[in-house]
Amino acid sequence: MEGLGLILLGPPGSGKGTQAELFENRLGLKKISTGDILRDAIRKGTELGKLAKEHINRGELVPDDIVVALVEEALKKTSDGYILDGFPRTIEQAKRLDRILEKLGKKLDAAVLFAVPDEEIIKRLSARRVCPKCHAVYNMVTKPPKRDEICDICGTLLIMRDDDKPETVRRRIEVYRRDTEPLVDFYRDRGLLVEVKAVGDPEEVFNFIIGALKR
Numbered sequence: 001m002e003g004l005g006l007i008l009l010g011p012p013g014s015g016k017g018t019q020a021e022l023f024e025n026r027l028g029l030k031k032i033s034t035g036d037i038l039r040d041a042i043r044k045g046t047e048l049g050k051l052a053k054e055h056i057n058r059g060e061l062v063p064d065d066i067v068v069a070l071v072e073e074a075l076k077k078t079s080d081g082y083i084l085d086g087f088p089r090t091i092e093q094a095k096r097l098d099r100i101l102e103k104l105g106k107k108l109d110a111a112v113l114f115a116v117p118d119e120e121i122i123k124r125l126s127a128r129r130v131c132p133k134c135h136a137v138y139n140m141v142t143k144p145p146k147r148d149e150i151c152d153i154c155g156t157l158l159i160m161r162d163d164d165k166p167e168t169v170r171r172r173i174e175v176y177r178r179d180t181e182p183l184v185d186f187y188r189d190r191g192l193l194v195e196v197k198a199v200g201d202p203e204e205v206f207n208f209i210i211g212a213l214k215r
């Protein structure tokens with residue numbers, strides 16, 4: 001399983017970040033999360049962050065040119081396998097990813113699609129808390145921190161993401177259906193789509209994905 005090139009595809013809150021973390025820790029794949037990179041830029045107040053914030057807080061996508069450049073930079077730094085969390089999100093991004101991978105001599109092994117019902121997404125995101133420093137993800141219902149609202153890993157106060165407000169979550173789901181769902185056929189047509197039911201304990205979901213990739 002080492003050295004794999006994977007894309008994680010799925011609606012907001014479907015568990016992509018949680019699984020990307022497991023894949024990085026257990027299989028050594030380098031996690032590249034466009035959402036994390038953009039949120040870091042927002043926190044640092046950079047030009048990129050100011051621009052990204054306008055889009056993210058409305059539940060809209062950040063322009064393709066920006067995220068494609070970020071991913072290209074990150075992929076250049078990987079020497080082995082990689083896992084893309086939250087990229088590509090449009091057909092344009094997917095086509096440009098193909099060109100980047102070709103240029104860098106890297107391969108894509110699978111696009112893993114996370115299937116989760118909408119009501120589960122709303123439930124998960126309203127209970128999600130994140131660490132603004134180390135990006136660890138918690139859930140006040142299913143994965144609470146040991147100390148109330150404090151990150152187990154680095155001791156930082158946990159926060160709720162600005163785009164996890166219910167009205168923004170609804171918009172993110174609409175944008176996912178309109179712009180990102182067409183990627184399902186894009187990767188299915190190339191024989192790269194691996195669909196998993198992403199409900200149940202994260203450990204179980206991890207094992208479903210490993211099983212599906214082996215098949």
Ligand code: AP5
Nearest residue numbers: 012013014015016017018034035056061062086124128139
């Ligand atoms: P991004 O950060 O990528 O957000 P997203 O895709 O909407 O996904 P989320 O991070 O909300 O959820 P997730 O699937 O990672 O779930 P998680 O593991 O956290 O992007 C944010 C914004 O940035 C976008 O809206 C856009 O504006 C911009 N952006 C990013 N990439 C872009 C791109 N390529 N192009 C343009 N714009 C881009 O889990 C959610 C919760 O559920 C957690 O609390 C977790 O603990 C819990 N959980 C996880 N798994 C389970 C399970 N199996 N059972 C129960 N609970 C679970």
